[in-house]
Amino acid sequence: MLRFRHMSQDIREFISPFTELLAFGEPTHREHAHTWIRNELFEQLAGLGFRSIALETCRIRGLVVDDYVQGGPGELDAVMKEGFSHAFGEWPANRELVAWMREYNADKAPQERLAFHGFDFQTETTSAPSPRPYLEHARDYLGEDVDLTIDDEKWSRDEAVLDLTKSPGRSEEAIRLREIGTGMLKRLHARKTVDGAWSRAETHLTAGLSLLQYHRECAEPNPLGVRLNRLCQMRDGVMARNLLEIRRAEAGRGPTFVFAHNAHLQRTNSSMEMAGERIEWFSAGALVAPVLGDQYTVIAGTLGRNDTFGLGEPDKDTLEGRLQGRFTTWGMTKDKPEGKTRTDTTLEMGYFPLDQHLMDGADALLHVRVGRPVTR
Numbered sequence: 001m002l003r004f005r006h007m008s009q010d011i012r013e014f015i016s017p018f019t020e021l022l023a024f025g026e027p028t029h030r031e032h033a034h035t036w037i038r039n040e041l042f043e044q045l046a047g048l049g050f051r052s053i054a055l056e057t058c059r060i061r062g063l064v065v066d067d068y069v070q071g072g073p074g075e076l077d078a079v080m081k082e083g084f085s086h087a088f089g090e091w092p093a094n095r096e097l098v099a100w101m102r103e104y105n106a107d108k109a110p111q112e113r114l115a116f117h118g119f120d121f122q123t124e125t126t127s128a129p130s131p132r133p134y135l136e137h138a139r140d141y142l143g144e145d146v147d148l149t150i151d152d153e154k155w156s157r158d159e160a161v162l163d164l165t166k167s168p169g170r171s172e173e174a175i176r177l178r179e180i181g182t183g184m185l186k187r188l189h190a191r192k193t194v195d196g197a198w199s200r201a202e203t204h205l206t207a208g209l210s211l212l213q214y215h216r217e218c219a220e221p222n223p224l225g226v227r228l229n230r231l232c233q234m235r236d237g238v239m240a241r242n243l244l245e246i247r248r249a250e251a252g253r254g255p256t257f258v259f260a261h262n263a264h265l266q267r268t269n270s271s272m273e274m275a276g277e278r279i280e281w282f283s284a285g286a287l288v289a290p291v292l293g294d295q296y297t298v299i300a301g302t303l304g305r306n307d308t309f310g311l312g313e314p315d316k317d318t319l320e321g322r323l324q325g326r327f328t329t330w331g332m333t334k335d336k337p338e339g340k341t342r343t344d345t346t347l348e349m350g351y352f353p354l355d356q357h358l359m360d361g362a363d364a365l366l367h368v369r370v371g372r373p374v375t376r
Contacts, residue, residue, distance in 0.1 A: 007331030007367075011044045014332055014364050020255045020295040021247055022050070023285060024366065025262030027301050028351040030309050033372040034301045035093035037330060038259045039100070046104065051253040052115040052246070053101075055094075056260035058085035059242050060134065060207055062118025063200065069101040069116050085120065092375055111253060117246050119258070119284075121238040122207055123214055125231050125274070126162055130155035131177060131215070134208030138184050141201035146180055161218045161231070169219035174212060181209045199249070210238050225277040232270075232281040239264060239284035244291065260284075262300050262352055266361030273347055285361065299332060300362035302354045306371030309349055318342040319354040323367040330368045 008014075015022055024041065026034035042053055055062070064083035068074050076099060080089035088094055098116070105113040122129055130152040139146055150173060159166040168174055185205055191198065217230050243258065250256050263270040265285040272279050289296050304324045305313045314320040322337035341355040352358070359365070 007327045007333050009331055011041050011332075012048065014299060014334070015048075015255075015297055016294065018294045019297045020251075021243065021258060021288070021292055021297070022255060023258040023260070023265040023296065023298045025260060025265040025298070025300045025362075027262055027303050027354070028349060029261060030350050031303055031306050031311075031368075031371045032091065032093060032375075033303070033306075033330065033368045034366070035091060035259075036372065037366065037368070039093055039097050042097070042257050043100070045255075045257050046114060049254045050257050051112070052117060052250045052256045053097075054117040054119040054243065054246055054256055054258045055088070056086075056120050056239075056264060057083075057088050057118040058120055058122050059118040060122060060204060061085055062116060063203070065098055065118070066116040069098060069105055070113060071102065071105060085118070085122070086124070115250065115253075117242075117256075119239055119242040119246060119260075121214075121235045121242075122211060123231075123235060125228065125235065127158050128156070128161055128211060128214050128218070131181075131208040131211040134204045134211065135177065135181055135184070138181075138188065138201045138205035138208070141197060142184060142187060144184070148177070148180070150177070155215065160215065164219050164221055164227075167215060167219035169212075169215035169217065174215060178209065178212050181205060181212065185209065203245075210234075224275060225279070228274055228277055228279050229281060232279055236264060236270075236281060236284045237287065240287035243284060243288050247292075262358060262362075265298055266300060266358055267296075267298060268357055268361030272352070283361075298362045299364045299366050300354075300358055302365055302367045303351065303371055304367065304369045308371065308373050310346075311349055311351060311371070312344055314342050314344070315340075319359075320367070323354075323365070324369055326367070328369065330366065332364055332366045334364045336365060 024038060061083050065079055068079045080095055101114050101116060132148055132150050132152060135148050155168055188202060214234055247256060264283050266283055267285050267289045269286055270281055270283040285298060302320055304320050305311055317340055319337050319339045320342055322339045336359045342353045345351045345353055
């Protein structure tokens with residue numbers, strides 16, 4: 001006889017009085033049920049004192065979204081296009097989230113408004129933009145007269161990441177930019193006035209310097225596996241730093257809700273297959289967890305079936321199969337199942353099956369029985 005295992009849709013059962021950073025992961029970017037559920041949970045959390053949300057999207061571009069949800073000028077279509085990286089602005093659930101946050105904030109005092117943050121690096125693993133606009137933002141804030149003109153196309157093309165001979169990362173131009181950026185950072189921190197404009201200048205400048213480091217790594221003569229490992233680690237390292245900086249900025253207002261792929265949020269190290277190589281790295285969650293301790297809570301998302309991209313019903317003896325029978329739609333549980341790791345997934349699905357390693361890196365699971373297409 002199977003013992004009943006408790007499932008819930010009430011987020012209050014999965015946070016503690018100490019939770020400052022509540023992370024909710026999705027198992028693939030191709031499935032949208034978790035994104036809609038994220039919106040429902042954030043509405044609950046706003047009523048419990050949470051005052052910010054951080055998504056797996058470019059931190060700099062996320063500033064555009066935050067300006068809008070705070071009541072700033074602009075049209076929603078433009079905000080969704082300019083304010084998100086990785087094409088996440090095209091997701092209907094993200095559009096709904098942004099519109100709802102602006103409406104929620106309309107009659108609130110500044111301290112009670114919800115803030116939007118991106119916490120991702122400006123890169124994808126195999127592409128990285130030019131550092132020029134980030135450095136120029138800081139230069140203009142400081143009022144300095146320095147020429148930062150470079151060939152953006154040469155820096156941002158995929159070949160600059162994948163082919164070390166095409167990378168400008170160790171060039172004299174790159175060295176000059178790093179020297180300029182480092183000097184500007186020292187002069188910025190020497191200023192005594194710290195306000196919103198100062199913080200934006202620091203965020204842009206830090207992003208530019210991180211990009212220069214990323215490009216330098218791309219120019220190192222390493223085998224492909226080593227290269228991809230280091231680039232994945234750099235990306236999650238920047239994610240972790242951004243999360244800690246966001247918490248520092250939001251500490252006086254309330255906890256932060258974080259949403260990203262499980263591989264970026266779990267406390268345990270992450271791994272995946274890429275370009276025929278086995279890549280392993282410390283996730284952002286694995287990096288921030290020792291710093292935050294019990295202030296960091298992780299809910300890992302799992303999925304039973306999604307017909308849209310061919311993920312079939314899991315075998316009953318798999319971990320997802322054990323979860324399928326517990327409820328009719330979706331739910332959260334701290335009671336983790338026992339079973340096999342499913343083997344019916346493909347790399348194209350982008351789905352990371354539930355296994356013991358992921359469960360070890362999470363406090364609870366949020367399982368979706370049958371996934372949804374992009375729309376509701």
